[in-house]
Amino acid sequence: MHAAPVVLVALCCLVAAASVATAAPAATSPGPGNATPAGATATDLEGDPLDARSCPARAATPNREAxxxxxxxxxxxxxxxxxxxxxxxxxxxxxxxxxxxxxxxxxxxxxxxxxxxxxxxxxxxxxxxxxxxxxxxxxxxxxxxxxxxxxxxxxxxxxxxxxxxxxxxxxxxxxxxxxxxxxxxxxxxxxxxxxREASCRPATAYDPGEATAFVLPDSPEVPLETLRDADDRLLLAGYTFTSEAVTAELAAAADRGVDVRVLVEAGPAGGTPAASDPLLAGLEARGVDVRALGGEGSRYRYHHPKYAVVDDAVVVTSENWKPAGVGGASSRGWGVRVEDGALADDLAAVFAADAGGPDVEPWSVHRERATFVDEGSRSGEYPTEHGPATVSVDAVELVVAPDNAEARLLDLVAGAEESLLIEQPSVAPDASLLAAAVAAAERGVEVRILLDSSWYVADENEALAASLEAAAADEDLPLDVALVEPGDRFEKIHAKGVVIDDEVAVVGSANWNDGAVETNREVLLVLRGAEAASFYAAVFEADWNGRTWTLPVELALVVLAALALAALVGREKAGVAVSRRAGSRSRGPRRCRRRPSSRRGRR
Missing domain, CATH: 2.60.40 (Immunoglobulin-like)
Incomplete structure (x- = not known):
């Protein structure tokens, strides 16, 4: 059954938000995208502030009592x-x-x-x-x-x-x-x-001077070359792991005496890929410390980051350690490599805390009761249209969920003054970050959202696009939404990226839904500086202008009346009260083709 009424109600809440989301300030130095417009306060339909979950002060310093x-x-x-x-x-x-x-x-x-x-x-x-x-x-x-x-x-x-x-x-x-x-x-x-025992970290800033920006599937060599250069330590954290190429680099590092450790999610949505077991078990047999995080009472709903700490360098991406991800065989993803000892040490501390928790077990133990599924493989080949680039950065921030990510991202979106570029596989209609983006458009920021069109997210993404486009047309907002069509550049969008005012770029693993930033372990880097932001903005523009679908305004107006009636019926059945003004702006999905049903998993 399609979830159109949910989209309708959620969008009412979003477009009724009075202004921008404001969150607790992160522990960072001043810079672009760090300020929040004076007097800006985001509210929901009832007028309550949009709150961001962040860890309690006493969880960070349990003995702080005076x-x-x-x-x-x-x-x-x-x-x-x-x-x-x-x-x-x-x-x-x-x-x-x-x-x-x-x-x-x-x-x-x-x-x-x-x-x-x-x-x-x-x-x-x-x-x-x-x-x-x-x-x-x-x-x-x-x-x-x-x-x-x-x-x-x-x-x-x-x-x-x-x-x-x-x-x-x-x-x-x-x-x-x-x-x-x-x-x-x-x-x-x-x-x-x-x-209990979850980390509680503030967002922290570093000054590496430069970074290597890259995207996938264009530059799969960047993460591999970084792993290949390991001399002392190699800590790899991920959601799923099926890459033979990455396995070979980890094994080679272990053979030359590098301290190699791997941490993956114990229960990915739908099951653990069957291809993981021989690779991870083989690494374990070579002396690599391989662990799985999850299970009953786990600190995090999903261990969902995608990063590596290699000596004094870090690689953070949106992509899983699999051929379709870092292997360059399918997904559009964003990644960055940064060389900075303090940043590497702090991210290594996150890894150590996660790998040492009570909800972690060795792979050799976990595999005995894991549910393995055959998810198929990807072997696509795509051209390099956007090669890696060394870019200057004014600062780099380490942001992690659930500790501080929602508050920090809301703060960044709230600070947007001119433009906001968002590239995501999908966006939850009730996400606090989407509410903040809509509020940014309401105060005149040009907002563009690019979503995936794969069959398992197309219906919901089309529904969201229709709702937002109709709201934008009704209120004359500078807000555009498009679904990318697959082509010869990549198969699907898997990036979780944001560019703010051509000055700030966000690269990492967090999807735009409240579960990702409130209950998952996620890792992101905020890159501040025009060169870094321009690199990802250029990729966004190419993806936006390549092959995209947008809902024509004429079609939106034709469909609007039918959807308004559907919203009224759904509202009466659910007993949900929404304002007439907000309801008139709600939209439903464009159905262009039927797709097979599937349980949708986290990617």
């Missing part, structure tokens, strides 16, 4: 992945010399006491202290009583005798996530959830 005068609830872990939630715990920050035996914890129904011990700083309390000690670095004491932390929500009080010294409440506790108290004053604490 001295407290009375005990405070600072962490809650109610919903572990263990049977019966064994190992659940709460964390108290207490003044020096606190007699824990004077304290009790209650939810109004059951009460638990703490042991007769003296404590200072942070202490965890759990009904299962031995199990909890394995999942928290805080000292753990036993909660004695019938109190259990409810996974579906609870209200807790810390009492000293009959006096309540602190309280906190929460709704449903996400599995394997920790509640961190925020800095709001008072005893009724508020907080935020964050996956």
């Amino acid at each position: 001295a407290v005068d009375e005990p405070r609830l600072v962490e809650l872990y109610p919903n572990p992945t263990t049977h019966g939630n064994a190992g659940e715990y709460l964390v108290l920050a207490v003044p020096s010399g606190t007699a824990l035996g004077n304290l009790t914890v209650t939810d109004g129904y059951a009460t638990a006491s703490l042991p007769n011990e003296t404590a200072a700083g942070r202490v965890a309390a759990s009904p299962d202290p031995e199990i909890a000690a394995a999942v928290t670095d805080h000292p753990v004491v036993e909660l004695d009583g019938n109190l259990r932390l409810a996974a579906d929500g609870d209200a807790l009080e810390i009492r000293a005798g009959n006096r309540t010294v602190d309280a906190a409440s929460y709704d449903r506790a996400p599995e394997a996530e920790v509640w961190y108290r925020d800095d709001s004053p008072g005893k009724n604490a508020r907080g935020e959830w964050w996956p």
Whole structure:
């Protein structure tokens, strides 16, 4: 069944946004695309700000607590992945010399006491202290009583005798996530959830001076040559891995004594490609550390980045480590190579944190229960129309999801003043980044969005294009959307790229949907400088002007009335209230041919 009503409602929310999305500033130096227009605040249909998920401050610095005068609830872990939630715990920050035996914890129904011990700083309390000690670095004491932390929500009080010294409440506790108290004053604490042991990094900036910009399928030699140059370390992270050429480079590096490590997603959408197993198992047999991240209670919905750290260089792309991706046999992708020791060390730290988590296992263990699927292979050959280029950069930022990517990308889009070029396989109609792009068009920024037309995304992309084009025509917005047609340049779009004001380019793995930036591990580089931005802008222009489909305005007006009626029916059935003004701008799909149905996976 086609999801046109969803597109209609989501687009109503997008075009009703009053202005630009504003997010928490990243830890970067000033520069192009870094400023947000004064007074700009993005809102949804109800007038609420568009929020970006970012990690809680206490997740980044769990011992940041200043001295407290009375005990405070600072962490809650109610919903572990263990049977019966064994190992659940709460964390108290207490003044020096606190007699824990004077304290009790209650939810109004059951009460638990703490042991007769003296404590200072942070202490965890759990009904299962031995199990909890394995999942928290805080000292753990036993909660004695019938109190259990409810996974579906609870209200807790810390009492000293009959006096309540602190309280906190929460709704449903996400599995394997920790509640961190925020800095709001008072005893009724508020907080935020964050996956246990997930990283919590700010966006960070570097000054390498130059970078090597490249695109695929034009320049598959760039990532291969970078891997070939490894002397000391080679850390490769990806979603899927089926490239024999990359395997050969990793094996050769290992044979000459390089520390080679590989980290892939444990459960790609639809299953792990069968071609992965002999390659990764073969690398493991040669002494390469190969691990898979995922499974129940994983820190990330998908481990979806595509990067390599090679000595003091990094390669970050939109492409999987497979022939269709970095092999140059299919996809239009964007990539960049940067040589900078500090950047390489920081990205290596991301790799180490991800590879060392509780949701990671060796490939030799994972393969015994993995679901393998035959996804076929790609062997296309395409010309080199855009060769690699060494470009100057004013700064390079390392941005990762879910830690900081949504906030940083919203900030960059909010800072656009003249132009916004977006090249994506698809864009979710309810994505916060799309709302920010539409808001940019509303304030006069020229926005162009280029999407893929492969059969598995064509219907939804055509629907989104129709909706946005109709809205643009109705409001006279500088907003254009096109679907690229496959040709002799590449088979499909797989890039996840943005160019802002011909001054900033974003290269990386994050699709434009809220799941990618809020729950996936993604890695992106923000390149600031006119030369870098111009390289990717030229590729965008060539793709845009090559073979694209756009919805004629005349056709949009003819279809509009029928879709408005469909929207009304869908709205009545769903009970969703949308404004008449927003609804009149909604559009549905152009159906030009029937395609076989398929479960759509993340790419």
